[in-house]
Amino acid sequence: MDVQEYLVTLGIRPAELSGLKELPGTTKDRLTPLVLLAPWLATSPLSRALDKFEESYPSRPYFIDVDTYYRMNDKPNEAKELWARLAAKPADLDAWWGLLSEYPNANPCLLMAERSIESAREQIAWAREHNRAFCLRMNLAEGIGSGIPQWMPALVAELAAEGANDYAVVFEFGWVPDPLLVAALASGYTNSFFGTIPPEVPIAISCTSFPKDFTPFDGTDVCGFTNRDLLAQVQQATNHPRIIYGDWGTTKPRSYGHASQPKNRIDYPADTSWIIARDKTDEVSFQVAAQRVLDSGYWTGNLGVWGEQLIEGTAAGQAFAIDTMPKMYSARINIHLHRQAFYGHLPPPEALDEEWSDDDL
Numbered sequence: 297m298d299v300q301e302y303l304v305t306l307g308i309r310p311a312e313l314s315g316l317k318e319l320p321g322t323t324k325d326r327l328t329p330l331v332l333l334a335p336w337l338a339t340s341p342l343s344r345a346l347d348k349f350e351e352s353y354p355s356r357p358y359f360i361d362v363d364t365y366y367r368m369n370d371k372p373n374e375a376k377e378l379w380a381r382l383a384a385k386p387a388d389l390d391a392w393w394g395l396l397s398e399y400p401n402a403n404p405c406l407l408m409a410e411r412s413i414e415s416a417r418e419q420i421a422w423a424r425e426h427n428r429a430f431c432l433r434m435n436l437a438e439g440i441g442s443g444i445p446q447w448m449p450a451l452v453a454e455l456a457a458e459g460a461n462d463y464a465v466v467f468e469f470g471w472v473p474d475p476l477l478v479a480a481l482a483s484g485y486t487n488s489f490f491g492t493i494p495p496e497v498p499i500a501i502s503c504t505s506f507p508k509d510f511t512p513f514d515g516t517d518v519c520g521f522t523n524r525d526l527l528a529q530v531q532q533a534t535n536h537p538r539i540i541y542g543d544w545g546t547t548k549p550r551s552y553g554h555a556s557q558p559k560n561r562i563d564y565p566a567d568t569s570w571i572i573a574r575d576k577t578d579e580v581s582f583q584v585a586a587q588r589v590l591d592s593g594y595w596t597g598n599l600g601v602w603g604e605q606l607i608e609g610t611a612a613g614q615a616f617a618i619d620t621m622p623k624m625y626s627a628r629i630n631i632h633l634h635r636q637a638f639y640g641h642l643p644p645p646e647a648l649d650e651e652w653s654d655d656d657l
Contacts, residue, residue: 297357297403297429299464302327302637303500303542307363308336308345311622312547315629317352318602319637320648326637329353330405330433330466330502332363333382334550335375342375346399359431359464360396361405362387364440365550385409385442393422400426405433405466413447417454423462430463436481437470437549449489456492465490469503471548475526478503482526483533495537501530502542504549506570510561514576516588520569524639541639546570546632547625558621562607564589565632566596567639582618586610600645603630 306312306329316329329349336345349358362382378395381388387407396402406419423430432448435441445451455463467485469478482501490499505521513519523543531539546565561574562585571594573585586607589595597604606627609617618624635642 297462299429299498299540300326300328300637301540302639303330303359303464303466303498303502303540304328304545304633304636305330305332305468305502305504305542306545307332307365307547307550308334308349309547309550310337311625312545312629313348313352314626315545315603315633318626318630319633320601322643322648323601323634323637324353324356327633328358328464330359330361330431331402332361332365333379334363334366335373335379338371338373340373340375342378343395343398344375346395346402350399350401355401357401357403357429359405359429359433359466360399360402361431361433362392362407363550364435367550367552382407386411386415389415389419389422396428397426400428403429403431405431408432408434408445409442411445413445413451416445416447416451420463431466432463433466433468434485435468435470436478437468440470440549441468444485444489452489452493456494459494461494461496463497465493465497465499466542467499467501469501471508472503472505475503475505475522476529479526479529479533483530486530486534486536486539490536493536498538498540499536500540500542501526502544504544504547506544506546506548507572508548508551510558510572510574511576513561513572513574516571516573516592518569518594519572522568524568541636543636545629545636547629560585560621562586562589562610562618562624563628564592564594564607565628565635566594567635569594570628571595582610582624583613586618596642598645599631599634599642600648601630601634603627603634 336348368376381391434444564571573588
């Protein structure tokens, strides 16, 4: 599996999938999703979620882990029950393998919580027998992640001794107020645990600082994000030649609680910031918010991607454009994924091949 220089963590939720689906094929080829598996809406079986994901990202390899942020409600079904067995500590590996065996593009993250090094070896053997790469994804999110197993240095030593390079390493920090807060930790873990691995094995540092609360934003505001600075700091502080960029594609982990209906807004991703157009006191129309983004001085234009066309269409008052918050989320995710996949080297629109599907014929 050829891991790209952009590893994006995505939940299997409608906004993520439609933003991803509408990307040009050339953009999809430049990112590697790490998918967090949870039931697709209220449907069953759990494999439906993987089918939905592969509709949006067809015929390309990706990593898969279990979405431990997901919470079951009191309406059980087959999909939720299987998810619970996969999210258990320790996980039901036979159920995991049974599910993944039908999806040759799904490359497993090792399910390590409360498991032994023997179990890790067994999972690596399964991946190799099924022609998969694997991922050592260590979830360090405060209060959520199970951290780094104590046997990890021994496993890494074994992999290094055999010269293995059929895997990726991911340090996952979840939601953080500022990505730079994890730079020292990520650098320290990379140097102490992974100093001996082959230079071509990618190590991704992943986190998201996308705002949890939009009430402070008023008019047209700029919200910076520092994932690129985090990447540069870790690259500088470690000897590993392949530290790669990671984020959550402008999304956050699933959260539960009774959020009030958000006010209309338009979010526009720039290279290292998000432009947020909304009103603190009044409800702004999507059309007015979109026009503010176009007038903001941050608008690039000419990206040649669907999300940008949706914002332009919204500003022009077109009926098909953004008329709900979920559609706005999809447009934002679409633009952000494209920008980060081509960071610093955005191609002209004519260099992109358009996505199309048999449904359009």
